[in-house]
Amino acid sequence: MRSKPFLMLILALLVLGVVGPVAVAQDTQTLTVSIWGFNLDVLEENVFAPFEEMHNVEIVLDTGNNSDRLARLQAEGENSSIDVVHFATQFTYMAGQADLLQPYDPDMLENLGEVYDWAQDPLGNQAGVGYTVNSLSLIYRSDLIEAEVTSWADLLRDDVAGFVSIPEMSTTFGPATLIMIDRALAMQALDEGEELDEINYDAELAWETLPRLADNLVTTYIRSSALTTLVQEEEVWVAPYASFAVGNLINTGHDLTTVIPAEGAVGQTNMISITAATDKVELAHAYIDWFISHDIQEAEALDLIDSPVNATVELPEDICALLTCGEMLNTMIVLDQAEVSDRLEDWLERWNEVMVR
Amino acid sequence: MIRRPNQNRSIILLVSPAFVFVLVFFVLPLIFLLSQSVLPEDGGITLTGYVDFFQSRVSRIVYLRTLKLGLIVTVICVLMSYPAAFVLARMPARRRSFLMSLVILPLMTNAVARTFAWLIILGRRGMLNQTLLSLELVETPVRFIFTETAIVLGLTQLFLPLMVLPLVSAMENIPDDVLEAARSLGANRLTTFRRIVVPLSSDGLVLGATLVFTGSVTAFVTPAILGGARLLLMSTLLRQEAVIIFDQQAAAVVATVMIFTTLAVNLLLRVLRVRQV
C-alpha cells in the first residue's frame, strides 16, 4: 500500500491543528457580549478594540438576532457565560420579566448624566441603559417605482406587488410594522378633518389585510442585513427599514429614497443590560459607560450606525437627516412594550397562519 | 470466527467504552427529547403536542410540503442518475474511478458553499435570469429565489451523489454476459434495460432513494438559505420553534416527527428491498 503520502498528509493536519491555535489563543480576562452580528467590523474598530486595550480584557461575542439570543440566554439560565447583552427594548423587557437581568448601578456610570432622560432607564428598575435610538420608516427604489411612496398603506399597492419585504413578527419591528399599517388604514377611513390620536394595539384592520399584503411579498426578513442584501440584489424595491441600516442600504449604490410616512415613524431604543448570571459586574458597568460616552456615541453616529443618546454629541445636518436625531426624536411614535409583549405570543401564531400560505 | 472461554470479557472490554459514550451522549439526549415532547411543564403525560402539531394548519402545510419536496427531489435524482450510472458502471475501471471521485467531490464540500452557488445562479440578476433574458424567453426577470423550485434544485445538487454511488456499485455487479445474452436473444435496448438492468440494480436504487429522501426532508442549510424566512420546511420550522418562538415542547414534537418520518421511510424501503430479492 502506498500509504506514505497519506500518512504525511494526516501528520501535516495534526501539526496544523495543534500548532495553529496557539498563535490565536491568549490568556486574558474576557467579557462576553451578546449582540447582533450587524456592522461588527465597525463596532470592533470604534468600540471593542479600544475597550480591550484600556481594560486589558478580551471581548468575546455571542451574535444573533434578538429572539435567537434571548432564547439561548433563557435556556442557559444561571450557567450562561454572557456578561452583558444588547437587546431592543421589547426583548430587554422580556428578559427582565424572565429574571435574566440584574439592575445596573447608576453611580457606577459616569457618563449616564449626559444621556437623554428617556434613555437612562427606559423600562424602569434599572433593567438597562438605552445606548442608541433608532426608528422604522420606509425606503424605496425611486427609479423603479413611479408613484411616490408616502404611507405605510403603500406597501399594499399593486404596482409594488412582488417587490415588498417586511420584518418578521418575531423581530423588533415586526409588531410595529403591523401597527403602523393599521394606523394608515384607519386614517384612510377617517372623514376629512378628523384626527387619530390613539394607537390601536389590536391592529385588527392590518390583520384583515395581511393576507393581501402577504401576496405582495418577496419574502419576510429577520435581519436588517438580509433586507440590505435583498435590496442590493434588486429583489426588494420597497420595505420598512430600521435607521441603523441606512448606511448599508445607501452603500448598495441603488437609487433609494427614504420617507417618513404620513402616519409617522416608529422609534425605539436599543439597550445594554447586565445579565443575572455574570459576576463581572464592574467590567460590565465599564462597558456600558464606554458605550454611552461622548466619543463612542459620536464615532458610531458618523459611521451611520447608532444614532446617539448622549446629549453632548452634535452632528452635522446631513448625518442627522439619515439617522434618528434632531426633530425626529420629538415626533416619532414610541410603542408601549407591555401592550406589544402581551399580544406577541398570539400574534406569532396568527402571523405563521397567514405567512405559510 | 474465534470462540474462546473468556470471549465475553473481551467483547465487553472492547465494546463498552464506545457503547457507553453513545448511550450517554446520544441515546439519552434522544430519550430526553421524546420525554420533552410528551411531558408539559405542569406535569403529567400528554399527547397534546402531537395533536396540536397535526391539527395546526401551519405545521400540516409545512410537513406535507417537506414530504412533497423530498419526493420530487428523489424522483429527479433517480431520473438523472439512472442512465448516467449505467454508463459509468460499464466504463473501463480507470476512467470510472476518476469520474467517481468527481461525484464524491460535492459530497465532501460543505453545504453552505454549495448552496451559495445557487444564490448566484437563481438571483434576479443571476445566471439563469440573464440567460433567459438574453434568449428573449422572458421579458422581465423571473423570481426563482425563495421558491420551492430553488429548494428542489439546491437539494437535488446536494443529494445527487447519494443516488449515483449506490446505483453504480449495484450496476457494476451486472455481468456483461447477461446483457449480451439478452441482446443476442433479441431483446431490444429498452427491454434489456427494463427486464434486466432495473431488477438487478433495484437494491442500489432503493438504497439511493432512501438516502436522498431522508436527506432532503431533514436538510437545513438549503431551505434556510434558498427558502427564506417564510417558506418553511420541517427543519427550519424546528429551528424557528426552538430559538425564535422558544416553545421547547413544540420543537421537540417537530423533532420527533422528523425522527419517525426518517425511520418509517428507512423501514418501508428496507421491506421493499427484501421483497424484491
Place this chain on the structure above:
Amino acid sequence: MISRWMYISLVILYGFLLGPFVIIFMASFGANANLAFPPQGFTLDWFANVFETSQFVDSFWISLQLALLSTIVSLVMGIPVAYALTRFQFAASGLVETVFSAPILVPGLVIGFAMLNFFVLLGDMGVMTGLFIGHTAILFPYSVRVVSASLRNLDPYVEDAAVSLGANRLRGFLLVVLPNMQAGIAAAFVLGFITSFNNVPVSLFLSGPGVTTLPVSMLSYLEYYFDPTIAALSTLLVIFTVVLVQTAERVLGLSQFV
C-alpha cells in the same frame, strides 16, 4: 447497449454536479460586490478578505481542531468495536451494530437540538466540550462501519497463526491486524474528518459565544453579507478538499467506502 442519449445524460449529471463549483470559482474572482452574473473584472480582494475576517480565521482553527479531535477519539473507541464485531460472534452484535449506526439515521438537526437540551440539563460543560461530544457521537457510524469493512477482508487465521507462533494477543493485534487495517482506518479518518469539518446541523445548536465552527460562521456571514467572500472561501475549501480526497482516493480507493 449504451446509446448516445445515455452519454448526454452523463454530461447533464456532471454539469449539474460540478457546474455550481465553476460558478463559485468565477464569482470569487469577480470585482463586483454583489451577486450579479457574469462577474465583472478581476480581483483577489475577496481572498484577502477571507483572511482578514477574524470570524473565518478563528472558526477555521476551531473546526480543524474539532474535526481532528473527534475523528481520532471516535476511531480510538470505534476500532475495538469494529474488531469485536468482525472477530466474535455474540448475541448482542445486532444491537451493537444498530446503536452505532443510529447517529446516521437520526437527522443531524434533531441530534443537535436534543444534545443542546440535554447538555443544558447537565450544567455548564463548555461550548467546545459540547461540540466535541456531539461530533464524536455522529462519527461512530463511519469509524465502526468502515473499519469493520476492511477487517472483514482480513483472514482471521492470519492473526491466529501469529498467536500460535508465540505472540500474545496484543502483539498479534498490533503486529498483524493493525497494519492490515491501515487502509480502512485511514479511509475512516478522512471520512470522519470531512464529515465533522463540514457539519452544520449539529454544530448549529451546539455553537456558542466565541466558539463557532467554520460552516456555521459561513452561514451566519451569509445572513449579513451577500458578497463574494463566501465564494472565495468556498473555492479555498474546495481546493483543500480536492487535495485531501484525491490523495485518499489515489491511495485508498475512497469511493468504495462511501
